[in-house]
Amino acid sequence: MKKFLSIVLICLALGGVVFAQAKKGPTLRNRDPDTLVFVLAAAPQPLDPNIYTTLNEAQIMREINETLIGMKSDNTFYPILAETIPTIQNGLVSKDGSVYTIKLRKGVKFHNGNPFTADDVVFSFNRILHHPKSSSKSMFSAVLSVVKVDDYTVKITFGKLKDPEYATVALTSWEDRAKYMTASPYGPALNILAHYCSGIEDKETVEAAGADYGTKIVVGTGPYKFVSWPNPQEVQLTRNEAWWGDANTVAFKNIVFRAMSEQPQVNNVLITGEVDMAFNLSKLDIGNLERNGLVITTKPGVTIWYGVFNMNSDLVGQKKNGKLDLSGQYTEGDSTHLRRAIFYSINPVPFIKQVDIFNGYAVPANQMMQPGFLGYVEGAPAGTPFAEFNEKTWYYNKEKAKAEFAMLSPEFRAKLGPESVTLVVGNVTDRVKIANNIKDQVKTTLGFDLIKVVPMVNAQIIQQSKTGDGYDMVVTAWFTPTMDPDYTCIIYGGDSIGTGMNGALYNNDIVNKNIQIGRYSLDRKTREEAYIKVQTQLMTDKPYFPMVYENVLFASHPRVGNLDQAIFKTKLVDIHLLTRLQ
């Protein structure tokens, strides 16, 4: 019995140790103070900006490879490798708005000492557009040609397909582009030139390195240079003392990027001070991070969480005699009513508050466009479909939902069994949680368990979205790295049916026409009007339900400063802008 008691005591003591709270802030124990440790959400792909595009390597590459034009955190452009921002006013953009003449900064050298010239620019754009592995082809598809004028001048011409039919042709060379495209002004031209994928690479090095470029050999002109990549989860950079900018303003001598996929673990290592900065935290316990002395930075982001109603679905779609019917004026059938019933049953505000989903770091979305972008409709102006929107309850309206549900024909109603509407969602915890919340809200509002949540691998969702088979609804998110509305329009443009991005198979001529206007015009006013028309039409047809705009959220070690300038809405950080406070 004594033995037994002693065991119990040992257990209690162990338990005590587990919950012993030692309130210490993050330290720098065993760590080089000159090194900034930055957490990435997953192992980065090769550091080859022309080819790889995910956020993880983008964060690293933007410190190594510079773009011609940059965008500040307030969305204004500034020249990096270009000497000036080309505009029609300064004559560097042709009158028709299609040709951009870029004067390159002189005296810039790559990390290995090679000079930066127009050849490198032409080479880089060629890789973006024509390398078989390139993943940013579509983002840069409006580039018609990039031509070297002299060593320090290039001409970039934008354009569009001569005929939309040519969309089925894969353009694999400049010749193809010249053959199938015609010059045209391009609205987001500066945005894509400022996008990290157009980071300029050294032609000579890339050609010599072959397939090893990006993993073993990485060269750029930026403030940091590549040191080593000892394992897939860790990349080390060091300050480029020969940077054309002022290397003395770069506060941290070294950067270590570490991939960590376990979010609770990210919080742990932030608290212990093993890392300096992270965005893929567990949002749940931000309070605990703050109590432990970490600095939380949050700002509105460019991620929109939204739901999709499949227009091709018999239950919630918009079909007439078996064909899509979205010509602007459509007959309201049973599926229209059910779609609206579901729409009005949803209320994203609770999941914004919910600690394990957004935990308050998001705002309700009133439309399918991110705030601050051209064409974004502020608030809930009367006389528009946005008038129903309310910051507190979103578009949620129990009476309306029930009324729409009551309008269903008895035959249609009889067809609806429990869990008959399939809601497909990416196989990621957060998304499944949101989908389950929606299921629950519809059940509570309509008093009928209508929705079945089916988690799927993302690729499978994209595959099904190409044809619109096998699902009625999708919950997903969109992220606009170019900071231009045109890129958000991909998700509802008729021309992206078949790419899997337009999961609703929404194909409304008014919308399509205005997207085209916005895309191929340089005039702000024209573009803005076009995009407002797009949004108004979208919220009338309701093929989508915008849920929330997710904030960008960073936690950082108290020694890291100038966070507001350095952190972007795109979740990227200009690490060379950070300062050291301790």
Next chain:
Amino acid sequence: MPALFIGGAGMLSNADIAFVPDQYFRKGSVMFRYIMRRILMLIPVLLGVTFIVFSLMYITPSDPAQMMLGANASPAAYKQMREDMGLDAPFIVQYGRFLFGYKHPVFGYKGLLFGDLGRSYVSNRIIFELILSSFPNTLILSVGALILALLLGIPIGIISATKPYSVADMVFTVFALLGASMPVFWIAMVLIYTFANNLRIFPAIANPRDFLSLVLPIITLSMNSMAIIMRMTRSSMLDVMQQDYIRTARVKGMDEKTVVFKHALRNALIPVVTVAGLQFGSLLGGAVLTEKIFSYPGLGSIMVDAIFQKDTPQILGSVCFVAITFTVINLAVDILYGFIDPRIKSTFSTKKKLVRGNQ
């Protein structure tokens, strides 16, 4: 390794021994032939492994072509990419390419039979290079865990066996089994929370170059093996302590320490060696979760990522590598076994008795 091997280990090991040929060690050449036979036997096994893994990967709904293209790729570009990657070919053609090679300027490789699977779809690194660079890290973790498991498991097993059903036995059994009864990630979380967050003794990120940071992952990983080794030691020890030669030793007037450590332990450890070998194999494959939690750069996390990303060449290469390692370790254990146990010849010539004896 997760708990899947618990308990089975003892039985598996003996069944394993049973197919060792009778003439083991009788002549040097027999031994050599035996090793050659085991290596030859590896070939159908490896082919089977690749076939099963390839089939599983083939039906996995992920799409590397889509992933490579990024968002909003035009259908034309997508079709082009699938063609380039060879993903549009029928199943058997694709499998054949993995074995015998695929010709393409960007995605081509010589084939598994020629030791080249090209580059990973995701990381664009040469597959075997990545495996070879990350394998030592996993090895460090596994060897550390095995050593810890042996250091703790064997003494606890001995103590439990010398006093079976006593309070000490029960306490030790429960403590050892606790480790094997908790989900690995839970152990890891509690360890991190306690020792990294609150006590600040060990870091929460593991790094192969820093011994201190390896402590928590090694403890986490070794829990399960420790329980298995402890139980194997205990039951083997219990068995041995019943043997006549132990009584002989006592009758000779040997003190209890000599009886336990000289006479009993040496016999009891023979099956433990086999189990330790099997455990080592499973630790190598089983470091996956530990690596993931401690964001440790090992082969395990590469393999899991490869499965999720449908990085078929990477996963095929890695699994083959692990299978070969696993076989080599088992072979080494079998050979080692012969050196430890002088009876090996007679044991194998009466293999039926051995198998029956263990049921």
Next chain:
Amino acid sequence: MSNQTFLRFFKRQSKNISQFWRQFSRNKLAVASLILVLIFALIAIFADVLYSYDFVTSNSLENALLKPGETGTVYFQEKDIEHTFILGSDNYGRDILGRLVHGARISMIIGFVTVAMAVVIGGILGAIAGYKGGLFDTIIMRLTDIILSIPTILMSIAIVAALGNSFFNLLIAISTSLIPGYIRIVRASIISIKDQEYVEAARVIGAGDFRIVLKHILPNITSPIIVQSTLNVGSSILSASWLSFLGLGILPPKPEWGNMLSEAREFIQYAPHLLFAPGIAILLTVLAYNIIGDGLRDALDPKLRR
């Protein structure tokens, strides 16, 4: 005839049972574990009586993250109910105790079904390999080697990733890795027994294969299979939990201990009670099965019998 053979088989077994029980009950820990498992089994069987399934799977966000013992108002089936959350509530305001109770059912199903599948498939394959020998044996044993050379975790991940995330696929994934163990046990026993004189004798007097298997081989393999199965029930429950950790297990809102634990891991600092309830449930169950398995092994192993 077969009926009679069965009867005789069980008669003989029942004689052994009292002897076995005497041996087993010496291990107090194992007896305690057995009682615990039986209690959990009862809870699993009567889960619906204790808590309604709809209740434990419906969200009620206003009651989210209540501490153990707190009371809240739940809107359930069109009316408000006063409810005391004995073990608190999770991030969706669902009763943790209720979810544990229903989780017990799912965990038990996972444990037993995976093992049953593995025993049947492994047993049949092992019997064919051992009894028929020759080509059958070679093929089946190579298959076993193949499965054993793929790390268990990866095999399970790959199966779930390939077949999709469903309850049945989870069962397949877990039980695949258990099968080789049974093939080997059964095969080894059969090989060791089939040439024994008494089996030869039985064959000489014209006993059929079925009868031989039932009368001579089955009794010899039941003990190791029972031991192995008991241990595997625990390990299956664990496997399900780490598959949940990787996002491949049973998905919420279905209450399964593994996914409860996996979801709760974010709450270790914020609401530890979320983490401890399912953690301890898994721990106790798996521990109990392991101890029972060890106890069975000791009790069924004639070598250790005194």
Next chain:
Amino acid sequence: MDKILEIKDLHVHYYSNRRTVRAVNNLSLDMQRGRVLGLVGETGAGKTTLALSILNMISAPQGKIISGSIRFDNTDILGMSNQELRELRGKDIAMIFQDPMTALNPVLTIGEQIAETIFKHEKVSKAEAWSKAEEMLETVGIPGVRAREYPHQFSGGMKQRVVIALSLACNPRLLLADEPTTALDVTIQAQVLDLMRGLIKTNNTSVLFITHSLGLVVENCDEVATMYAGEVVEYGTVKQVFGNPLHPYTKGLLGSLPDYSEGSPRLRPIPGLMPDPTNLPKGCYFSPRCPNVMPQCHELHPENSSIEVHLVKCHQYQENLHVEQSI
């Protein structure tokens, strides 16, 4: 003659699951120095338990010596400390087990196993112990060079020779031979026994020779004791017991031996089985099987009756000590 071993009123019980196995009951037995005492009885009569009790090796918690005394050369074995016992075992009292196949540790060389005993009990260096071990092997007819071999490299008879060498390595005063030849085939048996006899003679070792073979007793022993259900029911010289068996059980044992003399009746086995040691009958333990059973046999447990040095535990002789003379 002086007694090397005196056992008085020994009770040994084993426990399993609330049941008590009464393995040795009220056993008294004396052994003379330099003599060979045969102990015969059926399997389960408690012979091996007795031998282990003499070494005080009944291990708790399963078994326990309840009462009685065992005096070896006038020292009380049961009162000895563990340390004293370890010095006694192997040196003063050695034991040979039934099965040579399992009595030797398979992972140690036989030389090691013998030398270890010598090193433990005699003040010699390891090298001396080793050479003495080789000598011992030579004595039992095994070349000394084979000391470096492992038990599995020897045949059964050779192993038993090794065991004998092992047990006689320290010149014990008392040797407990527990069915030393049962596991061997007949020709080997004879060789091993010859060897044992010779060694015992030269060393003047007293031997407790446990067997169930009456033939071996006649050949090898000076005295004989018959054991039944944990007690000695008859004791005397070989001549006395075999020439004139008194106890019905001994008679039965002798009767169950095949007799090849002409006109002898057929083999007569003793009917019935040994009583359950957890549930011994009241009165005489042999009463359920006894052909000459009397009413008091079921009630009273018989005491020793002595006819000179010929002891017997039977009511027949207690009633009338002279009855046997009339038989």
